[in-house]
């Protein structure tokens with residue numbers, strides 16, 4: 001059987017030096033019917049390896065559950081990598097960052113009192129042992145030493161950037177992880193840290209090969225890494241050739257020529273590389289994470305990343321430029337890269353969503369209210385993602401509502417009349433109330449769990465104390481909204497879909513504004529199998545399902561102007577459902593020819 005080792009100077013594949021030229025492609029961000037196509041595009045660019053993270057919470061959305069079908073079929077993905085003649089690198093966390101909900105750590109984990117986060121705390125380690133026992137056998141069967149594509153596996157992720165545990169505590173945690181991984185795997189293990197003295201000094205473990213993550217100044221960063229990894233091959237495990245987008249900020253791009261020059265420096269120095277990303281894909285459903293470095297910033301639905309291959313799988317100028325750089329150092333297949341997809345503009349059409357059902361009418365199908373004598377978080381109610389509707393009674397003298405923190409955005413109304421919004425990104429935790437008695441409602445959206453830094457593991461929903469100007473609010477009724485059939489909201493709940501289908505035409509016409517939180521439903525005919533790009537001009541904020549699959553969130557805050565609809569979801573006759581939180585100028589969706597990822601920094 002083949003071997004892969006970390007030699008004194010090089011990676012050694014069957015004893016021969018190998019320069020790893022890898023690209024990141026997250027199976028969980030791409031429709032499974034598109035995996036083979038994206039992997040083929042990687043080979044045609046000259047890559048010899050595909051790297052993927054594994055998001056623990058996606059495979060284990062509830063405690064005791066481990067799912068590996070459809071978009072979660074890691075084994076099938078690795079088999080497709082092997083079938084294309086490529087190698088693989090797997091990064092199973094347990095923490096992955098990756099702009100993914102909670103950095104991959106399951107929210108249910110933190111419901112256990114006293115559980116540690118990213119440290120050698122027994123309950124945390126026990127949960128990881130169970131996760132590893134589920135996931136690592138899938139990888140073990142596919143190690144190079146077993147005839148598969150997997151060369152090496154990462155432990156943790158940029159651990160040197162996290163927390164302030166002592167060197168002993170850090171070493172205890174990483175040592176425990178390595179011992180657990182070694183029960184399943186024999187290929188080389190490594191750690192990755194950002195290219196700074198502090199992170200490299202705090203992140204690794206003697207005996208584990210150290211790699212770095214950076215997106216520029218390659219020569220200088222390799223020198224730094226060499227100080228912490230005195231022998232063996234140098235590898236930039238995350239060469240950031242683009243960047244992610246957050247709602248409310250600009251669309252990030254990284255210049256092709258700078259990327260190409262840095263890649264040439266890396267490969268010219270004999271280093272190995274993993275392009276982060278080769279192909280970014282989409283944060284489908286409710287899977288996006290968030291950053292909070294003082295301001296909470298949820299990650300956008302598109303994870304295009306300005307990567308060499310676009311979100312819809314089209315090679316870009318960056319693809320061509322990096323392919324040319326690679327060709328100077330390694331053989332690149334002669335086949336021409338696949339033509340840009342869509343090969344022609346995507347189908348253009350307007351769809352009137354004729355049926356409108358206010359959220360209040362659909363509510364009985366979405367969940368049962370729970371009463372509480374304090375303000376419960378969504379986590380306390382086992383609601384790990386999405387929405388919950390909070391209710392309490394107020395009187396004319398209450399004056400103001402204030403909460404400890406709204407995580408992450410709450411639409412406040414009194415007897416159905418809009419009162420205001422509490423937006424975490426604006427640190428809004430209080431709102432003035434009209435001077436009348438009534439039922440106060442807060443429709444709270446978890447916009448994505450923080451995936452980096454100290455706030456990893458925090459609960460969602462409304463966090464107390466809840467007060468008015470004159471008293472504490474301690475009588476609550478909360479309905480967790482079950483919109484889909486799993487916590488990440490992949491599929492629209494069938495009873496809800498049925499209600500929408502049979503509801504009478506509820507909108508006054510294609511030009512009529514429709515205020516208020518409501519579901520909209522419509523059907524359209526188009527070319528089956530074709531990629532589409534969905535614009536939501538005139539709409540405010542919400543979710544869109546096509547044929548029952550949740551594409552993700554849209555938001556007028558931008559930067560993204562279109563949502564990608566992967567071709568495999570599209571049929572001749574299609575059903576589209578929107579949950580619009582605020583109201584729309586007109587109940588019409590537009591499918592347009594090209595993606596629009598928004599404005600870039602001037």
Ligand code: GLA
Nearest residue numbers: 096097098099158213238244
């Ligand atoms: C770090 C993390 C990745 C990702 C990138 C930014 O390098 O390791 O998971 O979050 O930042 O895209």
